Amino acid sequence: MTSLTHTDDRTIADLDALVEETYLLWDEEWVGFSWRNYTHEHMRRVRGLSTTLADAEGADKRLVAYAATLHDVTKSYDGEILTGPDGKRVLDENGFWRNATLPPARRNSVTDIYDRLGLSGTVHHASGGQVARVLLEARGIDADLINGIETAILEHLIANPDSTLAGRCLYDADTIDANIGMPAFYRNIQISLRNQDVQYSKRGEHFPSWLEENLADFLQGYLRERIPTWIESKAQDFVPKLMTGAGKAVATARLDRLRSTVQMLIDELDDLDRARRQGAMAIVASFMARRKNPKLVAELDAVATELGSHALAGPAATLLGYLHLEVAGHA
Numbered sequence: 001m002t003s004l005t006h007t008d009d010r011t012i013a014d015l016d017a018l019v020e021e022t023y024l025l026w027d028e029e030w031v032g033f034s035w036r037n038y039t040h041e042h043m044r045r046v047r048g049l050s051t052t053l054a055d056a057e058g059a060d061k062r063l064v065a066y067a068a069t070l071h072d073v074t075k076s077y078d079g080e081i082l083t084g085p086d087g088k089r090v091l092d093e094n095g096f097w098r099n100a101t102l103p104p105a106r107r108n109s110v111t112d113i114y115d116r117l118g119l120s121g122t123v124h125h126a127s128g129g130q131v132a133r134v135l136l137e138a139r140g141i142d143a144d145l146i147n148g149i150e151t152a153i154l155e156h157l158i159a160n161p162d163s164t165l166a167g168r169c170l171y172d173a174d175t176i177d178a179n180i181g182m183p184a185f186y187r188n189i190q191i192s193l194r195n196q197d198v199q200y201s202k203r204g205e206h207f208p209s210w211l212e213e214n215l216a217d218f219l220q221g222y223l224r225e226r227i228p229t230w231i232e233s234k235a236q237d238f239v240p241k242l243m244t245g246a247g248k249a250v251a252t253a254r255l256d257r258l259r260s261t262v263q264m265l266i267d268e269l270d271d272l273d274r275a276r277r278q279g280a281m282a283i284v285a286s287f288m289a290r291r292k293n294p295k296l297v298a299e300l301d302a303v304a305t306e307l308g309s310h311a312l313a314g315p316a317a318t319l320l321g322y323l324h325l326e327v328a329g330h331a
């Protein structure tokens with residue numbers, strides 16, 4: 001097992017800052033299922049989880065940490081996947097989907113590399129691998145490691161049993177973060193409420209005002225029906241696709257944590273006013289109210305401050321503990 005040196009830590013911190021700077025070159029508030037601040041936090045969580053999986057699976061942790069940091073470096077360029085007149089996805093010469101390219105509003109060294117390599121129209125796992133290669137060569141990373149990193153980034157979107165172990169760890173961490181567990185639940189809240197915003201504004205109505213007056217009704221349907229259905233569909237669709245034993249174990253543990261969280265929240269519906277002040281529901285209600293391009297890590301601090309001593313014991317503390325554990329990618 002190759003562990004990270006202080007130089008690696010510094011280089012990864014430098015690349016991490018470059019990746020964040022790159023995402024902020026686009027001004028779109030929402031693209032597909034991601035809001036502007038989502039992808040940087042997602043990348044950090046994926047780095048945490050993929051290195052946890054690498055530890056358990058005996059993969060090269062150093063390679064995985066670099067690959068995770070750069071795996072979505074070109075993600076902001078991805079617009080819609082292009083489909084032909086037959087409704088099928090258009091493929092490039094390597095068999096990868098072609099993508100509508102979303103241009104940045106401003107430029108930096110990453111966009112310069114992207115343009116120089118002529119990557120427009122390439123889906124982000126392929127373009128990301130190539131941009132990563134240039135960034136890592138400039139930082140003196142050795143050729144073998146770069147080859148492994150580029151391969152793992154290429155594999156992060158479509159892995160198979162023959163993919164590299166590092167690529168399978170990255171694929172699992174990436175899939176789990178977006179679909180299974182506390183960060184995915186937070187994302188579900190943001191996407192669900194954003195969809196409501198769009199639908200209400202089409203009718204000339206304001207969803208947040210409606211929600212303020214009808215939170216109890218909304219939570220009944222959301223927590224008793226839509227979220228349990230969502231959890232079980234993810235369990236069915238995504239767990240069998242995971243590529244490592246460690247990934248499947250983490251996903252299973254996360255699903256259990258989610259199910260018990262939802263039960264805890266349902267139990268709180270009986271006394272919603274109290275739960276909103278001091279229960280696990282205070283956290284969910286805060287996530288629902290604070291939706292202007294949020295950062296989950298900052299939201300956790302904000303709600304803990306609001307909860308005061310209730311953040312230290314009881315259901316709120318349990319849910320905050322789950323969130324912190326999974327945001328760090330420890331489990």
Ligand SMILES: [Fe+2]
Nearest residue numbers: 071072124157
């Ligand atoms: Fe990705």
Ligand SMILES: [Fe+2]
Nearest residue numbers: 046071072174
């Ligand atoms: Fe990703």
